[in-house]
Amino acid sequence: MKKYLIPSIRLTLVLTVLLCVVYPVLISFVGKLSKGHGDGETISVKGKVVGYAKIGQSFTKPQYFWGRPSAVGYNAAGSGGSNKGPSNPDYLKDVNNRIDTLLKYHPYLKRSDIPADMITASGSGLDPDISPAAARMQVKRVAQYRKLDEQKVATLVEAHIEKPLMGMFGPEHVNVLKLNVALDELK
Structure with a gap:
């Protein structure tokens, strides 16, 4: 059980950082470069x-x-x-x-x-x-x-x-x- 639990927690943390922090910041940055500056x-x-x-x-x-x-x-x-x-x-x-x-x-x-x-x-x-x-x-x-x-x-x-x-x-x-x-x- 420990064999599967640790990797799944790590994967959850990595995906949380990627999808809840990195991706929104990247999209916000791209939006600021567009017409209207994302607004x-x-x-x-x-x-x-x-x-x-x-x-x-x-x-x-x-x-x-x-x-x-x-x-x-x-x-x-x-x-x-x-x-x-x-x-x-x-x-x-x-x-x-x-x-x-x-x-x-x-x-x-x-x-x-x-x-x-x-x-x-x-x-x-x-x-x-x-x-x-x-x-x-x-x-x-x-x-x-x-x-x-x-x-x-x-x-x-x-x-x-x-x-x-x-x-x-x-x-x-x-x-x-x-x-x-x-x-x-x-x-």
């Missing part, structure tokens, strides 16, 4: 933090670009999806309500013109990005409500399309908060 990439306007680049926010005013719906109300403390399947009546009702709202504010669109990411919630409920098609779909509404030239808003959207990581990992996307901050800065 997340914040977006500021006139020195005031207005949000985090990697956490979605709710934009409901028609003069702003809207992000992807959230099943958790963009609550970062309780992120998650709705866990409702595509045949669930409550889920279908939510999707149809989102379509109706979009068509109300975009009467020039057909149901088939609405990108899926504008009516389906993300798995985390915190997705900060939308597809370029979803951003382009909203250009006319945003330009009308802000009394801006539609081409100027479209150019702003095109400038905010972020390419896939290293040109191949993930789809093109538009960060909604960054786009809305840039939109507020337009004169």
Whole structure:
């Protein structure tokens, strides 16, 4: 018994030091080298933090670009999806309500013109990005409500399309908060 007990205690102590001290310190150090210095990439306007680049926010005013719906109300403390399947009546009702709202504010669109990411919630409920098609779909509404030239808003959207990581990992996307901050800065 002593033959197995001493090595198992040693292994437990070594793993405790490695996993409870060395690993967290290493990860904290790597985080300090990243954007935001381990505290997340914040977006500021006139020195005031207005949000985090990697956490979605709710934009409901028609003069702003809207992000992807959230099943958790963009609550970062309780992120998650709705866990409702595509045949669930409550889920279908939510999707149809989102379509109706979009068509109300975009009467020039057909149901088939609405990108899926504008009516389906993300798995985390915190997705900060939308597809370029979803951003382009909203250009006319945003330009009308802000009394801006539609081409100027479209150019702003095109400038905010972020390419896939290293040109191949993930789809093109538009960060909604960054786009809305840039939109507020337009004169």
